[in-house]
Amino acid sequence: MPRGKLKKVFPGGNTYMGFYSFYDFIIEPDATRIFIVKGGPGVGKSTFMRKIGEAMLERGFDVEFHCCSSDNESLDGVVIPKIRVAIIDGTAPHIVDPKNPGAVDEIIHLGDYWDEGKVRASKEEVLQDNQRISRLYRIAYSALKEAKVIRDEWESYVTESMLWPRVYQAKAELLEAIFAGVRSRYNQPARERHLFATALTPRGLVTGNLETLLQDGQRLYTVAGDPGSGVPGILATVARVANEKGLNTEVYHCPFDPNNIDMVIIPEIQAAVMNWQPPHAIDLQAMPNLQVAMALDLNRFIDREHLNLYGNEIASAVVRYQAALDRAIAHIREAKITHDHMEGYYIPAMNFEAIDYKREEILQRILGYAAEVLGQA
Incomplete structure (x- = not known):
């Protein structure tokens, strides 16, 4: 069986308006099944989704990987369009909760597979990292707003010409x-x-x-x-x-x-x-x-003659815009580094073997939905 086709998109983004979500367009609310994965950083949500997506690709199904804008190596979701099944990360900043509980949506909580005592032992460090991450994103979004003001100025010279x-x-x-x-x-x-x-x-x-x-x-x-x-x-x-x-x-x-x-x-x-x-x-x-x-x-x-009247202003705007954009990206990068540091408190507390069993259970259920849907087609 030939491998399915992979499509990569981003359902959310770091924009001048802050974090902007198109999560409502990942899949229709009347889908066959929507699995919403909850859990802290480092619990394996992205790996959980990716391995199921890869397994479906190997079985010939086309799959969408919905990538994370705050870490493009991670996933925010996986969709198998032909059978209308999705697995979605439901944690902040893209909080997702069931809209049709049981009938369509269900929650998979990977926090069920951690050692609570080990996580609680790092409570102060986790709180501190979370606070820093929030602060870094506020600074980043402030820089993007500044970049938007500068870009509007830049665009105005071209629009006028x-x-x-x-x-x-x-x-x-x-x-x-x-x-x-x-x-x-x-x-x-x-x-x-x-x-x-x-x-x-x-x-x-x-x-x-x-x-x-x-x-x-x-x-x-x-x-x-x-x-x-x-x-x-x-x-x-x-x-x-x-x-x-x-x-x-x-x-x-x-x-x-x-x-x-x-x-x-x-x-x-x-x-x-x-x-x-x-x-x-x-x-x-x-x-x-x-x-x-x-x-x-x-x-x-x-009209180049008219645009040339603003040559100095445009040159200045281009430099200032890029500087603001670079500053925003630098803070997003620092937030990622801090997030990775926080994952270090969760990873040792996880029972990944149990998560593997849960992933295989969900994969078999998805294959069962596929048999039902394709059998009806």
């Missing part, structure tokens, strides 16, 4: 190219799924997941342009038009500003539209089935 009638004409041509021959289905409500494809992590801006999202696509439309040139607005229009035509969409948001969109995937017509500014580029040579159908560069519509 755009030849907007030409931008609107180019947008109309892009929409015509994407949706040519697609008939609107007004009697069929479309579904939108909102997630992040990239994230601000302790390692900086991580974008290594884009190829997994585009592996089934055939047509790629790229939109490039400096901040303020209108790229997010065009992507938002693509998502809106697709929705109006009754097409399901996957909408991937900007990791810095979740109000902006970086990519729209329309699976039914095997098309994707994405922000082509660095660091969003992908290795097209590694994806021979995906062809660039149209490349739109909004920088062609900038």
Whole structure:
């Protein structure tokens, strides 16, 4: 049996608005089963989920790994779309509780497998580390808010210099190219799924997941342009038009500003539209089935003479923006180091052998759900 396809996304992100969650879009509330994993740092939640995901991949099921923005090597969730089963980390900052207890959702508490006495012996250290982590994230989010103010200034110079009638004409041509021959289905409500494809992590801006999202696509439309040139607005229009035509969409948001969109995937017509500014580029040579159908560069519509009036201001904004962003990432990185330190108090207290037995039990139950669902198909 061929191995299933793996997709990697981020369900939450460290943004200028603080921690921003798209957890409600991990899976539908009427799923076959949702397992919510609870427990402290170092108890093995991510490993628990990853090993079940790997086991399902080996059995030929497509699997989604929902990565953690605060530690992109860890997982916040695993989804097996074909059988509509998910395993989700339900601890802070993305607190998840059952919405349909028993009928759909259930809690797996890995705290049942720790030695309480050993954990309590480190109570003061755990409280101190948790306090420091919270403080570090507050500082990081403050720096991201500062970066947003600076970026708004930077964008304003470009926006003022755009030849907007030409931008609107180019947008109309892009929409015509994407949706040519697609008939609107007004009697069929479309579904939108909102997630992040990239994230601000302790390692900086991580974008290594884009190829997994585009592996089934055939047509790629790229939109490039400096901040303020209108790229997010065009992507938002693509998502809106697709929705109006009754097409399901996957909408991937900007990791810095979740109000902006970086990519729209329309699976039914095997098309994707994405922000082509660095660091969003992908290795097209590694994806021979995906062809660039149209490349739109909004920088062609900038009045350079007018923009040059603000050359010094833009140069200053770029430096200040990057400095604020770097400062935020440094504090997120320090929070990760502190979190890893706190894990050291939990790991020695865990009965990982018992957790392995529990994981195998859950895997067998998931395989049972798969047999039921596929038997009904």
